[in-house]
Amino acid sequence: MDLEYSEEYQAFRQEVVRFIADHRHLAPGNVARRPGEDVGISWQKLLIEHGYAARTVPAEYGGFGAEPDILKSHIIAEEFARAKVRPGHSGDNRLVPTLLELGTEAQKKQFIPPTIRGEMSWCQGYSEPGSGSDLASLGTRAEVDGDDFVINGQKIWTSGAKTADMMFCLVRTEPDAPKHQGISYLLFPMDTPGIDVRPLLQMTGDAHFNEVFFTDVRVPTSSIVGKRGEGWFVANATLKHERGGLGDPHAAEARFHEIVELMQHETVDGMRLMDHAVYRDRLLKLQARMLSMKFNGMRVLTHSSRGEEAGLPRWIVKLMGCELNHQMAAMAIDLLGELGILYDASPYLRDGGIWQHRYMLDLGLIIGGGTAQIQKNMIGERALGLPKEPKVEGA
Amino acid sequence: MEFSLTEEQRLLQDSVSRFLQAECPLARVREAAESGSTHVDNVWSGLTDLGIHGIVIPEEQGGVGLSLLEACLVAEALGNCVVPVPFVGSSVMAPIAILAAGTDAQKERFLPRIAAGQVVFGVGVTEQIGRRESEGISLQGSRLSGKAMFVLDGVDADQLIVADSSGALHIIDADARGVTTGKLKTIDRTRAVAEVLLNDVEAEVLPGSVGNRGPLESTIDAGRLILAADCLGASQNMLDQSVAYAKERRQFNRVIGSFQAVKHMCADMAAELEPCRALMWYSAHVYTAIPDEARLMACHAKAHLAEVGQQIARTSTEVHGGMGFTDLLGLHYWFKRIGFDRQLLGAPELVREEAARIQGWV
Numbered sequence: 001m002d003l004e005y006s007e008e009y010q011a012f013r014q015e016v017v018r019f020i021a022d023h024r025h026l027a028p029g030n031v032a033r034r035p036g037e038d039v040g041i042s043w044q045k046l047l048i049e050h051g052y053a054a055r056t057v058p059a060e061y062g063g064f065g066a067e068p069d070i071l072k073s074h075i076i077a078e079e080f081a082r083a084k085v086r087p088g089h090s091g092d093n094r095l096v097p098t099l100l101e102l103g104t105e106a107q108k109k110q111f112i113p114p115t116i117r118g119e120m121s122w123c124q125g126y127s128e129p130g131s132g133s134d135l136a137s138l139g140t141r142a143e144v145d146g147d148d149f150v151i152n153g154q155k156i157w158t159s160g161a162k163t164a165d166m167m168f169c170l171v172r173t174e175p176d177a178p179k180h181q182g183i184s185y186l187l188f189p190m191d192t193p194g195i196d197v198r199p200l201l202q203m204t205g206d207a208h209f210n211e212v213f214f215t216d217v218r219v220p221t222s223s224i225v226g227k228r229g230e231g232w233f234v235a236n237a238t239l240k241h242e243r244g245g246l247g248d249p250h251a252a253e254a255r256f257h258e259i260v261e262l263m264q265h266e267t268v269d270g271m272r273l274m275d276h277a278v279y280r281d282r283l284l285k286l287q288a289r290m291l292s293m294k295f296n297g298m299r300v301l302t303h304s305s306r307g308e309e310a311g312l313p314r315w316i317v318k319l320m321g322c323e324l325n326h327q328m329a330a331m332a333i334d335l336l337g338e339l340g341i342l343y344d345a346s347p348y349l350r351d352g353g354i355w356q357h358r359y360m361l362d363l364g365l366i367i368g369g370g371t372a373q374i375q376k377n378m379i380g381e382r383a384l385g386l387p388k389e390p391k392v393e394g395a
Numbered sequence: 396m397e398f399s400l401t402e403e404q405r406l407l408q409d410s411v412s413r414f415l416q417a418e419c420p421l422a423r424v425r426e427a428a429e430s431g432s433t434h435v436d437n438v439w440s441g442l443t444d445l446g447i448h449g450i451v452i453p454e455e456q457g458g459v460g461l462s463l464l465e466a467c468l469v470a471e472a473l474g475n476c477v478v479p480v481p482f483v484g485s486s487v488m489a490p491i492a493i494l495a496a497g498t499d500a501q502k503e504r505f506l507p508r509i510a511a512g513q514v515v516f517g518v519g520v521t522e523q524i525g526r527r528e529s530e531g532i533s534l535q536g537s538r539l540s541g542k543a544m545f546v547l548d549g550v551d552a553d554q555l556i557v558a559d560s561s562g563a564l565h566i567i568d569a570d571a572r573g574v575t576t577g578k579l580k581t582i583d584r585t586r587a588v589a590e591v592l593l594n595d596v597e598a599e600v601l602p603g604s605v606g607n608r609g610p611l612e613s614t615i616d617a618g619r620l621i622l623a624a625d626c627l628g629a630s631q632n633m634l635d636q637s638v639a640y641a642k643e644r645r646q647f648n649r650v651i652g653s654f655q656a657v658k659h660m661c662a663d664m665a666a667e668l669e670p671c672r673a674l675m676w677y678s679a680h681v682y683t684a685i686p687d688e689a690r691l692m693a694c695h696a697k698a699h700l701a702e703v704g705q706q707i708a709r710t711s712t713e714v715h716g717g718m719g720f721t722d723l724l725g726l727h728y729w730f731k732r733i734g735f736d737r738q739l740l741g742a743p744e745l746v747r748e749e750a751a752r753i754q755g756w757v
Contacts, residue, residue, distance in 0.1 A: 001397065001398065001399070001400070001401075001464065001676060001677075001680040001684075002396065002397040003396065003398070003680070003684070003685075004396065005396050006396075009396070071396060260756075263756075274756055275757075277748070280747075280748070280751050280756060280757070281744060281747055281748070283751075283756075284695075284698070284747035284748075284750050284751055285698075285699075285702070285747065287695065287750075288674070288695045288698060288699035288702075288747075289670075289699070291674060291677075291692075291695060292670035292671060292673060292674040292699060293670055295398070295670070295673035295674055295676070295677045296669065296670040296672075296673040296674075298396070298398035298673065298677075299398045299399065299672075299673045299676075301396070301398065302396065302397055302398040302399050303399075305396075312665060312669050313669050313670075313672075313673070316665070316666040316669055316670070319666055320666050320667075320670065373655070373659070375662075376655075376658065376659045376662035376663065376666075377655065377658065377659075377662075379662040379665055379666060380652070380658035380659065380661055380662040381658070383665060384638050384661055384662065384665060385638070385642070386638065386641060386642060386652035386653065386658050386661060387642070387649075387650055387652055387653040388653065389653055389654075389655060390649055390653060
């Protein structure tokens, strides 16, 4: 165990700290409290120039072109969070790594530079009404007609489809092949004729998700990433990146400190919530869980920095991280009691209603990107070696 | 930044685990439990040969001079095999108390004998955490009177360390005039706790603990970390047994581990337990490396492992169905070990309240 960073990394941390101090006046506001907000393009460009965004994307595709160094990336994330300055984004943390790994030279040149600068935004066309956890059963068809694919079908749960410039999309191109081998991965603009986006109002009152309908949508056959029928494997490279992005232990720690602050200021019957033993006990339970996940994250980070697979400590991050965040939001609402149900700019609303918003949104995160139950199947099967559920005859 | 065990630490844990698996299989545990022994001779002497009794004792006093993290790795191995042998009181808390508050002469006198496995120490500090019954020890001159309960490793002890009502620590001979030691039967038959009655007993104070609660606190912190590590090892074993059973037991023409109901119970146990390992490493590491965080992290490790251990003990028993409830399978030895670890040196609610006080929240 060595919790100290070596001199090289300490010096790097100093550089990051100095950069933030010198340039924070150029950052667009503070760190977003709600995900999905856009970061100013000039800020993003400045960060790329200094290696604080798109750090490992090769320079020829508009990135900073550094060697991958997971500890440096971690230090950057830590310092921006500590300074409460908007960090850079990766363009799209699912698409960019996928293109770097599997895209053609032309695709990389065309899509990566504007994406990492934030000039081209993406949405993900995976889930369908009948294909959620069993994503590989998806039925949106793309048939070849001359130099085009012609797409017909429907996607759902498409985040940001209303504002995105482009979609990366899974479609069935080989209907006679086994389900995992009949899928292709396509990229196309959202203003292509025949695409109809309908917002899906969610329980928070926002419309983050959409339904997307395709009626004879023609895109060139060169829109494909990988070969025909290989889309499932291309997509899995992407899903791996998405799972890594959820359940950030630093976000959990920040949220925990917000609860501590809430308990030190909010009162009931004139008594600080922190002075109530029952609430305090619940707080301490959450603190232990939060710290466990933080240290688990450090353990995973050490494995990653050596290029090793972390195994079980990694497999549990999405399940446990999302659950922890949700439990913290639940506690904050209980701390507020009747005030905790206020919403929508009501008088007496605390913290802008963020806790109710998080409590609902986190449930969405527990479900999205592989439900908790799918996560448990993966932990059971891949980490513990338990057998898969037998296939049901005729299904 | 290396958040991991070193190669040496892994080798240490492996060699202790291999020794215990060979010398202390369940049949041996059962035999000891049925004969009422909590001090299996060949295990004690084997651990002596491995240097385990001197693990936290400096080399100058005959020990191997390792840190509490290594002691916790040993405790994890002991919990994993539910080993009936004194450890938490005798091999960790006692030497730490003597190191923290003893004179050079006391260190020279006791520590080499602990390291050599020649003496067993019992440690009684429960009344300083949460008094029950009419516990409590008072000091008059250099003589002690009163009652210490739940004295760890106290049944097999030659020497005892007890705390008086001010928190000062004293060494007494277990067979000195005025000392009456009785075994308290607990659910866990692999470890011994004693009730010690003192009637005007001649005691030898550890001078560094007079008017200074530091030595008492660091002794309790070390004990909490050891019990947490023991619980981690025992819980891991219950998880491993559950997974093995779920892969083997067949019902409805399939192994039960292929049912999501059972698979998810196993996944839940693994998902809860794995972060505990990182918590344990961090907490044991800061005990030595970052003293400012030591007390808080010992509380968190103790309380959180207690909660996760309890959940695993019941879930694992359920995964085993009716077999889990039998004596035949022996799963209950781990179940009970976890139950013991949970209550000793502070049940979770008390320990969490202490963690709140440490952070200035009370």
